[in-house]
Amino acid sequence: MDLIYTTIEQIGYLFYIVDPRKHIYHRVEDVPDYVSQVIPYFSCFMALEQIVAAVRGYKLARITDSFTSIAAGILMEQSKIVMRSLLIVFYIFVHQNFALCSLNGDVTSWLIALVALDFTYYWFHRASHEVNFLWAIHQTHHSSEDYNLSTASRQSILQVYFHAFWFIPMALFFPAPMFLVHLQLNVLYQFWLHTELIPSLGPIEWVFNTPSVHRVHHGRNRYCIDKNYAGFLTIWDRMFGTFESEKDPIVYGLVHPINTFDAWTVQNSGFIDIWNRLKTSKGLVHSLSIIFKGPGWDVGKPRLGDPNDIPEVNYKTATKYDPKHSIFMNLYFVLHIGAILVFHMNMVQTATIDNPLTYLFLGYLTFSIVCVSKLMNGKDWSKQELARCLIFFALESTFNANFMDKLSIQVGIPDLGRLIFFLSTLYWTTKLVKINDGFGKRCKVN
Ligand SMILES: [Zn+2]
């Protein structure tokens, strides 16, 4: 009975349905890590979404696109292990030294904090679309050309740091535990918005953000650009003139698609774009305009660019970046994505900022994500992938026995993990031998 109650309660976190009285904390260390508590439900809901899509005859999520999104989410969560405590220290410092008041301890202040954080989120999100260097961070979230629950996890590594600074005004009124509760619940609420399966919810959208409202936000059709910045409440979009209802079928992704599944390019393509524009800048004012005006701005154009510059797109004719892979490679991706996910969850539960192994395994996890993403991009990454498989065995044999209880390198059921990596090592070795053999023969003929 307790398990059922806990499950319902935790699923409620994904919809901001909680009993405020149970979520008022006075110490930061007492605030639950809601995100890691609901990670198992993410997978269940993603699977359920695909089952419903299959039953209804909709297109299924692509492994490549979904992995790119999940990988970005993993990298963001991992970066939090290292940085979260430092950012909270900063928030606490501001609250302790500059707070105008400290609203805490009752349901009314809990609700005021909910609205205040959501209002601050609206402006943070809007600035992330209207200021180019913030867009360089946020464009990661918009780079998926698919729209499904996995898209929610596609976040920039840097997002969390700018979040923390932007939300500092909250510290003038609310203590860190209150802030942490609402920041997590607000972000979690946005998970279910990323689906095409739920139609418009009518009057609910007058107040609350819904999948239909957020689909418009992810569109690259002209009518969708710079609309619907809501986190939890849509009232801000209605008040400040940025609300738009879903009309024509939506084409998802960036106005200028980045056409890649490469984990690092997804993270930094916005900065590369700014850098390339700065190289041809015509002076300081021009440079500052490139950095601080909208991503669509150019000389002689309005601050947010000219809407006519946005290419018209059509749902029926738009094409997606989609390198094809064999059934074998798709199976390979699925197995290694599973391994990466288990490895990640293991890290989230056991890694600490003061354990040197955290950084070693973080490096390995990042390398793993990069390798798989390069393969998905169609790159010949055989040598690196073989090296990654061999490093797995090196790490496992070195650390598994001693650090099983602290920070282990388990990959699911240990033997299954070993089997996956053993067969993968065999595959890449054979492939590389064949390539070299072929190269040798060609040399002899020549
Ligand atoms: Zn956005």
Ligand SMILES: [Zn+2]
């Ligand atoms: Zn989104």
